Amino acid sequence: MKIVVYIKHVPDTNEVKLDPVTNTLIRDGLPSIINHDDKSGIEAALRIKEQVGGDSTVTVVCMGPPQADVALREALAMGCDNAVLLSSREFGGSDTLATSTIVAAGVAKLDYDLVITGRQAIDGDTAQVGPQIAEHLGLPQVSYAEEVVEITNDYIVVKRQFEDRYHIIKVKLPCLITALAELAEPRYMSVAGIEKAYATDITVLDYEAMKDVLPLEKIGLNGSPTNVKRSFGKQAKGAGTVLADLTPDEAVQAIIAKLEEKYII
Amino acid sequence: MVNFKLSNELSLQQELYRKFAETELKPIAAEADETETFPMDVWKKVAKYGMLGIPFPAEYEGSGSNNLSYSICVEELSKQDASIGVSVSVHTSLCSTPIFMFGNEDQKKKYLCDLASGRKYGAFGLTEPNAGTDASGQQSKAVKDGDNYILNGAKIFITNSAFADTFVAFAMTDKSKGTKGISAFILEKGMEGFTVDKDIPRMGIRAASNCGLAFENVVVPEANLLGKEGRGFGIAMQTLDGGRIGIASQAVGIAQGAINETIKYVKERKQFGKRISQFQNTQFQLADMQTKVDAARLLVWRAACAKDAHENYSALAAMAKLAASEAASDVTRRCVQLFGGYGYSREYPVERMMRDAKITEIYEGTSEVQKMVISGSMQVK
Numbered sequence: 001m002k003i004v005v006y007i008k009h010v011p012d013t014n015e016v017k018l019d020p021v022t023n024t025l026i027r028d029g030l031p032s033i034i035n036h037d038d039k040s041g042i043e044a045a046l047r048i049k050e051q052v053g054g055d056s057t058v059t060v061v062c063m064g065p066p067q068a069d070v071a072l073r074e075a076l077a078m079g080c081d082n083a084v085l086l087s088s089r090e091f092g093g094s095d096t097l098a099t100s101t102i103v104a105a106g107v108a109k110l111d112y113d114l115v116i117t118g119r120q121a122i123d124g125d126t127a128q129v130g131p132q133i134a135e136h137l138g139l140p141q142v143s144y145a146e147e148v149v150e151i152t153n154d155y156i157v158v159k160r161q162f163e164d165r166y167h168i169i170k171v172k173l174p175c176l177i178t179a180l181a182e183l184a185e186p187r188y189m190s191v192a193g194i195e196k197a198y199a200t201d202i203t204v205l206d207y208e209a210m211k212d213v214l215p216l217e218k219i220g221l222n223g224s225p226t227n228v229k230r231s232f233g234k235q236a237k238g239a240g241t242v243l244a245d246l247t248p249d250e251a252v253q254a255i256i257a258k259l260e261e262k263y264i265i
Numbered sequence: 266m267v268n269f270k271l272s273n274e275l276s277l278q279q280e281l282y283r284k285f286a287e288t289e290l291k292p293i294a295a296e297a298d299e300t301e302t303f304p305m306d307v308w309k310k311v312a313k314y315g316m317l318g319i320p321f322p323a324e325y326e327g328s329g330s331n332n333l334s335y336s337i338c339v340e341e342l343s344k345q346d347a348s349i350g351v352s353v354s355v356h357t358s359l360c361s362t363p364i365f366m367f368g369n370e371d372q373k374k375k376y377l378c379d380l381a382s383g384r385k386y387g388a389f390g391l392t393e394p395n396a397g398t399d400a401s402g403q404q405s406k407a408v409k410d411g412d413n414y415i416l417n418g419a420k421i422f423i424t425n426s427a428f429a430d431t432f433v434a435f436a437m438t439d440k441s442k443g444t445k446g447i448s449a450f451i452l453e454k455g456m457e458g459f460t461v462d463k464d465i466p467r468m469g470i471r472a473a474s475n476c477g478l479a480f481e482n483v484v485v486p487e488a489n490l491l492g493k494e495g496r497g498f499g500i501a502m503q504t505l506d507g508g509r510i511g512i513a514s515q516a517v518g519i520a521q522g523a524i525n526e527t528i529k530y531v532k533e534r535k536q537f538g539k540r541i542s543q544f545q546n547t548q549f550q551l552a553d554m555q556t557k558v559d560a561a562r563l564l565v566w567r568a569a570c571a572k573d574a575h576e577n578y579s580a581l582a583a584m585a586k587l588a589a590s591e592a593a594s595d596v597t598r599r600c601v602q603l604f605g606g607y608g609y610s611r612e613y614p615v616e617r618m619m620r621d622a623k624i625t626e627i628y629e630g631t632s633e634v635q636k637m638v639i640s641g642s643m644q645v646k
Contacts, residue, residue, distance in 0.1 A: 190315040191330055
């Protein structure tokens, strides 16, 4: 089985420290890491490879500047077989749509039965790139995967997390799944794996290598319809209000009253 | 290492060792010390990720890295748990390395592959109840008997001995020849007449295994003679040269670990209405300590690089161990002082680090032995 994992190299937000004297963020030397959900995707891919056996391979793909090389080396050191870096000046400034366009073009150049991405990146939190890649490639997709229940050469059964329940979804290969951090606890690199990682050539695909399928107006800033209006941190949602023991009519009245109270209607 | 910066490979390996130690060792170190229990589950993970065969080539199932990486590994592990640090050091430097350097191809295939891959664990038996710094006074005897040697005697303070599978041990094959009558052997756990005693209660590195060995008419096949008969003393001395890089790295790790804990503490602890990090005494103490530790680390890295380059590194390793072990004892003692009463309590790790540091001035050659090696290399006689 040919598995492709798409990863993002992101600033380690866990390492953000407050200066105890000034109470400001210490930004100097903030290290970059493989995004947590993506690392879980790597682990899931490695386990599937080990389980299916044969000539299975895991190819890891990252889009980013040349410094993203270290993320690919880490993935190789965990046990991935091949690494591809999508890197070009023309790719800079891409939003999720332009990014997924580029990544899909890169993945299309590889052999794959299964594509795994992380659910979302800790620096953007959009959860859009994985599903968009699936759409570009015309693949069925299962997002929010928390467990691989079964895998064969023909299909995969995935437990998909949902707000108040889960779904068990069986999907034909090839397909794309987006991994939650809890899908698979990542292994450490191994010492020998790191040696091997630096002895492995990383394939670099730049704009020149993909321009046959990548119109300039679809990538980079030009291909990015998104305008960031405002950035904000995560807000706690709160527990919500539960209205129990109401008749359907009372429930309708209660909901309408709430909506009117909040000037929604 | 022209510019004192680690290569990309070594940086990533350092990240692995650090993360592994913080995740796996830090949570268990205090309890393992308290209960004097060797953390076998964690040890198996150390093996699994290739930390028991760092400097050996893939040909012998090693990790294919080098002695500098090994030194960084022992430092990072020892920052959190010096007991695991010394266990890796002894396994690698004192058991696997002499087999790699002096073993024949059969011995390497039979023993080194299992050790370097981490399937089996190693120990080293030189010290005897009456032969410590004067290792030439070996009282263990090996007498040739056909195709075998019959081994009798006792060893003491043998790290890893309770769980080791493979031992490199020394005995007199011809007492009349003095140091030229000492030979090295590869022993296996379970050989008839070979017993391992109970752990020796100790001041520090209490989670490590450290027992005495007894040999009572142990039949050792000639095939297990390591190097030539009568060359054992040289093998032991060269092995210890390498071991000193490991112990020096352990000492640097203990000292750096104590400094890191202390920096955290002094920024939180308030006295006289100020954080104690605001007092110049605290600042200057820590500046002084970090300078010592950095100096020691550079000496250790110099020795490791010289070993990797197959240069003569004996005196360099001795200097590294002398400087690092004395830095570790001094730094950990001063860290306890900066913590005050809490430093003396077992609630914080610095008292353990202070107890762990002392042994680095003693084993694998005391500080006095290091000075003999260094002054000898200076032709000061």
